[in-house]
Amino acid sequence: MGSARSRLEDDPVRDEAFRRELVGLIPHLRAFARTLCGDPTAADDLAQDAMLKAWDARASFEMGTNMKAWTFMILRNQFYSEKRRSWRQTQLDQEAAERTLVAVDDPEAPVALDELRQGLAMLPIEQREALVLVGAGGFAYEEAAAICECAVGTVKSRVSRARRALQGILESGAYTRDGSAAGEAMSSILAHAERLSQAK
Amino acid sequence: MIEQQPMKRSRTKSPSLDEARLRQQAIGVRLRQMFDEVVNEPVPDEFLQILRKADEKRPGEN
Numbered sequence A: 001m002g003s004a005r006s007r008l009e010d011d012p013v014r015d016e017a018f019r020r021e022l023v024g025l026i027p028h029l030r031a032f033a034r035t036l037c038g039d040p041t042a043a044d045d046l047a048q049d050a051m052l053k054a055w056d057a058r059a060s061f062e063m064g065t066n067m068k069a070w071t072f073m074i075l076r077n078q079f080y081s082e083k084r085r086s087w088r089q090t091q092l093d094q095e096a097a098e099r100t101l102v103a104v105d106d107p108e109a110p111v112a113l114d115e116l117r118q119g120l121a122m123l124p125i126e127q128r129e130a131l132v133l134v135g136a137g138g139f140a141y142e143e144a145a146a147i148c149e150c151a152v153g154t155v156k157s158r159v160s161r162a163r164r165a166l167q168g169i170l171e172s173g174a175y176t177r178d179g180s181a182a183g184e185a186m187s188s189i190l191a192h193a194e195r196l197s198q199a200k
Numbered sequence B: 001m002i003e004q005q006p007m008k009r010s011r012t013k014s015p016s017l018d019e020a021r022l023r024q025q026a027i028g029v030r031l032r033q034m035f036d037e038v039v040n041e042p043v044p045d046e047f048l049q050i051l052r053k054a055d056e057k058r059p060g061e062n
Helices: A012-037 A040-056 A067-081 A094-099 A113-122 A125-135 A141-148 A152-172 A179-198 B016-039 B045-056
Strands: none
Touching (some): A012 A040, A012 A067, A012 A125, A012 B016, A040 B045, A113 A152, A113 B016, A125 A141, A141 A152, A152 B016
16 A cells, blocks of 8 residues: 555646546445444535545555545544444343344335334444445445455454344344333344454 | 255255345345435535535645
Protein backbone atom coordinates (compact mmCIF):
# COMPACT_ATOMS: atom_id res chain seq x y z
CA MET A 1 0.00 0.00 0.00
CA GLY A 2 2.93 2.34 0.35
CA SER A 3 3.95 2.81 -3.25
CA ALA A 4 1.85 5.85 -3.96
CA ARG A 5 4.05 8.59 -2.65
CA SER A 6 5.78 9.40 -5.89
CA ARG A 7 2.62 9.98 -7.89
CA LEU A 8 1.92 13.44 -9.20
CA GLU A 9 -0.37 15.33 -6.90
CA ASP A 10 -1.85 17.62 -9.45
CA ASP A 11 -3.46 15.63 -12.20
CA PRO A 12 -6.84 17.08 -13.15
CA VAL A 13 -7.73 14.31 -15.57
CA ARG A 14 -6.99 11.62 -13.07
CA ASP A 15 -8.76 13.57 -10.34
CA GLU A 16 -11.84 13.85 -12.48
CA ALA A 17 -11.88 10.13 -13.21
CA PHE A 18 -11.42 9.45 -9.55
CA ARG A 19 -14.16 11.85 -8.58
CA ARG A 20 -16.62 10.33 -11.00
CA GLU A 21 -16.00 6.84 -9.69
CA LEU A 22 -16.17 8.02 -6.10
CA VAL A 23 -19.50 9.74 -6.67
CA GLY A 24 -20.83 6.51 -8.14
CA LEU A 25 -19.89 4.74 -4.94
CA ILE A 26 -21.68 7.12 -2.60
CA PRO A 27 -24.92 5.09 -2.57
CA HIS A 28 -22.96 2.00 -1.57
CA LEU A 29 -21.04 3.83 1.11
CA ARG A 30 -24.31 5.10 2.51
CA ALA A 31 -25.77 1.61 2.57
CA PHE A 32 -22.73 0.13 4.27
CA ALA A 33 -22.65 2.96 6.81
CA ARG A 34 -26.33 2.43 7.53
CA THR A 35 -25.70 -1.17 8.48
CA LEU A 36 -22.86 -0.15 10.77
CA CYS A 37 -24.51 2.82 12.44
CA GLY A 38 -28.17 2.02 12.29
CA ASP A 39 -29.14 5.65 12.70
CA PRO A 40 -29.48 7.16 9.20
CA THR A 41 -28.13 10.57 10.15
CA ALA A 42 -25.07 9.19 11.88
CA ALA A 43 -24.62 6.84 8.95
CA ASP A 44 -24.62 9.70 6.45
CA ASP A 45 -22.11 11.59 8.55
CA LEU A 46 -19.91 8.53 8.50
CA ALA A 47 -20.35 8.06 4.76
CA GLN A 48 -19.49 11.72 4.15
CA ASP A 49 -16.38 11.49 6.26
CA ALA A 50 -15.32 8.36 4.42
CA MET A 51 -15.97 10.01 1.08
CA LEU A 52 -13.82 12.99 2.04
CA LYS A 53 -11.07 10.77 3.38
CA ALA A 54 -11.08 8.84 0.14
CA TRP A 55 -10.90 12.08 -1.83
CA ASP A 56 -8.00 13.38 0.24
CA ALA A 57 -6.20 10.09 -0.18
CA ARG A 58 -6.86 9.82 -3.91
CA ALA A 59 -3.17 10.07 -4.76
CA SER A 60 -2.58 6.80 -2.97
CA PHE A 61 -5.28 4.97 -4.88
CA GLU A 62 -4.23 2.80 -7.76
CA MET A 63 -6.65 3.60 -10.54
CA GLY A 64 -8.17 0.50 -12.03
CA THR A 65 -8.13 -1.45 -8.79
CA ASN A 66 -11.20 -2.05 -6.67
CA MET A 67 -12.27 1.38 -5.50
CA LYS A 68 -15.38 0.05 -3.86
CA ALA A 69 -13.39 -2.21 -1.57
CA TRP A 70 -10.92 0.59 -0.94
CA THR A 71 -13.59 3.09 0.08
CA PHE A 72 -15.38 0.51 2.20
CA MET A 73 -12.16 -0.10 4.05
CA ILE A 74 -11.78 3.63 4.66
CA LEU A 75 -15.33 3.86 5.91
CA ARG A 76 -14.88 0.91 8.19
CA ASN A 77 -11.65 2.28 9.65
CA GLN A 78 -13.35 5.58 10.17
CA PHE A 79 -16.19 3.88 11.99
CA TYR A 80 -13.90 2.03 14.34
CA SER A 81 -11.53 4.91 14.92
CA GLU A 82 -14.34 7.13 16.02
CA LYS A 83 -15.94 4.37 18.00
CA ARG A 84 -19.34 5.13 16.66
CA ARG A 85 -20.51 1.90 18.08
CA SER A 86 -23.97 1.89 19.46
CA TRP A 87 -24.55 -1.76 20.03
CA ARG A 88 -24.68 -3.40 23.41
CA GLN A 89 -22.96 -6.48 24.64
CA THR A 90 -24.89 -8.82 26.85
CA GLN A 91 -24.21 -11.64 29.19
CA LEU A 92 -23.68 -15.17 28.09
CA ASP A 93 -26.41 -17.80 28.37
CA GLN A 94 -25.61 -20.67 26.11
CA GLU A 95 -28.52 -22.94 26.92
CA ALA A 96 -31.08 -20.26 26.38
CA ALA A 97 -29.44 -19.39 23.10
CA GLU A 98 -29.70 -22.92 21.84
CA ARG A 99 -33.31 -23.19 22.87
CA THR A 100 -34.15 -20.30 20.60
CA LEU A 101 -33.22 -22.25 17.49
CA VAL A 102 -36.58 -23.83 16.95
CA ALA A 103 -38.42 -25.11 13.94
CA VAL A 104 -40.40 -22.57 11.95
CA ASP A 105 -43.87 -23.18 10.67
CA ASP A 106 -43.07 -22.10 7.18
CA PRO A 107 -39.41 -21.89 6.32
CA GLU A 108 -40.22 -20.11 3.09
CA ALA A 109 -42.22 -17.39 4.71
CA PRO A 110 -40.87 -14.00 3.79
CA VAL A 111 -38.75 -12.22 6.33
CA ALA A 112 -40.06 -8.84 7.30
CA LEU A 113 -37.61 -6.12 6.43
CA ASP A 114 -38.00 -4.33 9.69
CA GLU A 115 -37.44 -7.46 11.70
CA LEU A 116 -34.33 -8.19 9.71
CA ARG A 117 -33.04 -4.70 10.30
CA GLN A 118 -33.52 -5.07 14.02
CA GLY A 119 -32.10 -8.56 14.05
CA LEU A 120 -29.05 -7.41 12.17
CA ALA A 121 -28.49 -4.65 14.68
CA MET A 122 -28.29 -7.25 17.43
CA LEU A 123 -25.38 -9.07 15.87
CA PRO A 124 -21.89 -8.43 17.14
CA ILE A 125 -20.43 -5.79 14.85
CA GLU A 126 -17.73 -7.97 13.32
CA GLN A 127 -20.31 -10.55 12.33
CA ARG A 128 -22.68 -7.94 11.05
CA GLU A 129 -20.13 -6.28 8.81
CA ALA A 130 -18.92 -9.62 7.44
CA LEU A 131 -22.45 -10.71 6.64
CA VAL A 132 -23.32 -7.40 5.03
CA LEU A 133 -20.19 -7.28 2.89
CA VAL A 134 -20.59 -10.82 1.60
CA GLY A 135 -24.33 -11.24 1.73
CA ALA A 136 -25.43 -7.84 0.48
CA GLY A 137 -22.45 -5.79 -0.65
CA GLY A 138 -21.47 -8.23 -3.35
CA PHE A 139 -17.94 -8.82 -2.10
CA ALA A 140 -16.09 -12.09 -2.36
CA TYR A 141 -14.81 -13.55 0.90
CA GLU A 142 -11.30 -12.51 -0.12
CA GLU A 143 -12.36 -8.92 -0.69
CA ALA A 144 -14.29 -8.80 2.56
CA ALA A 145 -11.21 -10.12 4.33
CA ALA A 146 -9.13 -7.34 2.83
CA ILE A 147 -11.70 -4.74 3.89
CA CYS A 148 -11.88 -6.10 7.43
CA GLU A 149 -8.15 -6.70 7.53
CA CYS A 150 -8.49 -10.26 8.69
CA ALA A 151 -8.02 -13.76 7.32
CA VAL A 152 -10.40 -15.18 4.74
CA GLY A 153 -11.23 -18.02 7.09
CA THR A 154 -12.16 -15.53 9.76
CA VAL A 155 -14.60 -13.83 7.42
CA LYS A 156 -16.12 -17.15 6.48
CA SER A 157 -16.69 -18.17 10.05
CA ARG A 158 -18.06 -14.75 10.97
CA VAL A 159 -20.51 -14.92 8.09
CA SER A 160 -21.73 -18.35 9.05
CA ARG A 161 -22.06 -17.40 12.71
CA ALA A 162 -23.92 -14.28 11.69
CA ARG A 163 -26.32 -16.28 9.55
CA ARG A 164 -27.03 -18.71 12.33
CA ALA A 165 -27.48 -16.05 14.95
CA LEU A 166 -29.66 -13.95 12.69
CA GLN A 167 -31.85 -16.91 11.97
CA GLY A 168 -32.18 -17.58 15.66
CA ILE A 169 -33.06 -13.97 16.35
CA LEU A 170 -35.71 -13.90 13.65
CA GLU A 171 -37.21 -17.23 14.61
CA SER A 172 -37.37 -16.49 18.28
CA GLY A 173 -38.99 -13.15 17.65
CA ALA A 174 -36.41 -11.51 19.85
CA TYR A 175 -36.63 -8.36 17.77
CA THR A 176 -40.26 -7.44 18.40
CA ARG A 177 -41.67 -8.51 21.71
CA ASP A 178 -41.51 -5.70 24.11
CA GLY A 179 -38.93 -4.99 26.76
CA SER A 180 -38.37 -7.74 29.23
CA ALA A 181 -39.46 -10.78 27.25
CA ALA A 182 -37.54 -9.63 24.23
CA GLY A 183 -34.56 -8.79 26.33
CA GLU A 184 -34.15 -12.33 27.43
CA ALA A 185 -34.29 -13.86 23.99
CA MET A 186 -32.12 -11.13 22.63
CA SER A 187 -29.44 -11.47 25.19
CA SER A 188 -29.35 -15.22 24.79
CA ILE A 189 -28.79 -14.87 21.08
CA LEU A 190 -26.15 -12.27 21.61
CA ALA A 191 -24.57 -14.40 24.24
CA HIS A 192 -24.56 -17.33 21.89
CA ALA A 193 -22.94 -15.33 19.17
CA GLU A 194 -20.49 -13.87 21.61
CA ARG A 195 -19.57 -17.28 22.93
CA LEU A 196 -19.03 -18.52 19.41
CA SER A 197 -16.84 -15.63 18.49
CA GLN A 198 -14.73 -16.07 21.56
CA ALA A 199 -14.34 -19.79 21.18
CA LYS A 200 -11.11 -20.59 19.44
CA MET B 1 -36.51 -50.00 0.67
CA ILE B 2 -33.79 -47.45 0.84
CA GLU B 3 -34.62 -43.95 -0.05
CA GLN B 4 -31.82 -42.33 -1.95
CA GLN B 5 -31.13 -38.79 -1.00
CA PRO B 6 -30.31 -36.82 -4.11
CA MET B 7 -28.35 -34.34 -2.06
CA LYS B 8 -26.30 -36.01 0.56
CA ARG B 9 -25.30 -33.62 3.29
CA SER B 10 -22.38 -34.18 5.55
CA ARG B 11 -24.55 -33.74 8.61
CA THR B 12 -27.47 -36.10 8.08
CA LYS B 13 -29.26 -34.73 11.03
CA SER B 14 -32.80 -34.05 9.93
CA PRO B 15 -35.08 -32.50 7.34
CA SER B 16 -34.80 -29.30 9.31
CA LEU B 17 -31.48 -28.78 7.61
CA ASP B 18 -33.35 -28.11 4.40
CA GLU B 19 -35.70 -25.86 6.26
CA ALA B 20 -32.77 -23.99 7.63
CA ARG B 21 -31.36 -23.63 4.16
CA LEU B 22 -34.63 -22.24 2.84
CA ARG B 23 -34.79 -19.90 5.77
CA GLN B 24 -31.28 -18.72 5.10
CA GLN B 25 -32.18 -18.04 1.50
CA ALA B 26 -35.15 -15.98 2.57
CA ILE B 27 -32.95 -14.03 4.94
CA GLY B 28 -30.33 -13.57 2.24
CA VAL B 29 -32.85 -12.16 -0.19
CA ARG B 30 -34.09 -9.71 2.40
CA LEU B 31 -30.61 -8.71 3.40
CA ARG B 32 -29.75 -7.72 -0.15
CA GLN B 33 -33.06 -5.95 -0.44
CA MET B 34 -32.38 -3.99 2.71
CA PHE B 35 -28.97 -2.92 1.43
CA ASP B 36 -30.23 -2.10 -2.06
CA GLU B 37 -33.00 -0.03 -0.62
CA VAL B 38 -30.43 2.43 0.66
CA VAL B 39 -28.29 2.13 -2.47
CA ASN B 40 -31.29 3.14 -4.53
CA GLU B 41 -32.11 6.18 -2.45
CA PRO B 42 -31.21 9.43 -4.16
CA VAL B 43 -27.90 10.73 -2.86
CA PRO B 44 -28.46 13.76 -0.61
CA ASP B 45 -27.12 16.98 -2.16
CA GLU B 46 -24.93 17.44 0.86
CA PHE B 47 -22.58 14.72 -0.35
CA LEU B 48 -21.94 16.40 -3.65
CA GLN B 49 -21.63 19.81 -2.06
CA ILE B 50 -19.04 18.57 0.36
CA LEU B 51 -17.10 16.92 -2.39
CA ARG B 52 -17.29 20.02 -4.55
CA LYS B 53 -15.93 22.13 -1.73
CA ALA B 54 -13.09 19.70 -1.18
CA ASP B 55 -12.45 19.71 -4.89
CA GLU B 56 -12.10 23.48 -4.97
CA LYS B 57 -9.37 23.39 -2.41
CA ARG B 58 -6.22 22.62 -4.27
CA PRO B 59 -4.36 19.91 -2.44
CA GLY B 60 -2.07 21.51 0.10
CA GLU B 61 1.58 20.62 0.34
CA ASN B 62 1.73 18.34 3.30
